[in-house]
Amino acid sequence: MSSKITSGNTRPSQTLNSGTKRSQAKLDKKSAIMKAALELFSRHGVKGTRVEKIAALAKVSKTNLLYYFKSKEQLYIEVMQQLLQVWLAPLASFNEEQDAVETIKDYIRVKLELSRDHPAESRLFCMEMLHGAPLLEEQLKLPLKELVDSKAMxxxxxxxxxxxxxxxxxxxxxxxxxxxxxxxxxxxQIESITNNSLDDPAFFKSTLNNLQNIILQGVQPSQ
Structure with a gap:
């Protein structure tokens, strides 16, 4: 009798743990697909990237990939939307009460850190712009424009x-x-000319200091 009660009491917990593990597994798999897609899209563009190649790099089947994303284009748009969220978060924090010069100075630092830590995302966005943003046009016309307009204010x-x-x-x-x-x-180009990159702490610090000085000199209020 006792063992039956104990067994019955553990089932909800076991079911919950099992469900949590399945949910995490799905998130991990989707994340792996998006990471693989980012790497390939940033190298070859959306047209030059095959779904099979993304699936192979993510170590999933093509069928499994298309379970999470209906098409290559949908996957591309979701990768770009995630990219925009990361990039625009620092700008979104601007408000009138802040110290303006310090806020701009810090924004330059954050943007340079993003270029250092997420170069593939930056190159992919650049590639999309060079091709006229055919798949991202709506994102640029609405959310991005609204955000930039509000921060311009x-x-x-x-x-x-x-x-x-x-x-x-x-x-x-x-x-x-x-x-x-x-x-x-x-x-x-940077590496060819300077034999260095943002991965080097000293070069990153020097680059940051120079960009901050150049830009902030143009916005410093007159005394």
């Missing part, structure tokens, strides 16, 4: 309050994006 508020010098907010954002992402998108 924050920058204009900083200017009005005298926290930074008058500059065009959009060009300031574009300048930070282009200068920091250059070190990922044109990594081969």
């Amino acid at each position: 924050v920058i204009n508020a900083w200017i009005k309050a005298g926290k930074i010098a008058p500059v065009d907010p959009y060009h300031l954002i574009f300048t930070i994006w282009s200068t920091t992402q250059h070190y990922a998108d044109f990594r081969i």
Whole structure:
């Protein structure tokens, strides 16, 4: 009698643990697919990448891959959406109450860290832009534009309050994006000229200091 009660009491826990493990396994598999897709998309583009190659790199079957993602295009869009979420989070934190110069300085650091730590994502985004963003157009027209517009208003508020010098907010954002992402998108060029990359701590620090000084000199308020 006692053993039956004990057995009955453990079943819900066992079922829960089993369900949790299955859910985690699905998340791990989906993550592996997206990681493999990112690597191949960033090298060959969406047209030059075959689903079979992604599946092989992720160590899943093609059928299993298409269970999680209905098509290569859907997988590509989800990879790009995840990329945008990571990249835009630092910009989304801008608010009028912050110290403007310190916020911009820190934003440059974060963007350069992203170029160092996520070069494949940066190259993939660059490739998408060069091809006219055929699969990402809606993401650029709506969420991205709305975010940049709202942060341009924050920058204009900083200017009005005298926290930074008058500059065009959009060009300031574009300048930070282009200068920091250059070190990922044109990594081969950087290495060829300097024999170095952001992976070297000393080169990263020197690059960061120079970019911060160059950009911040243009926004420092007049005394």
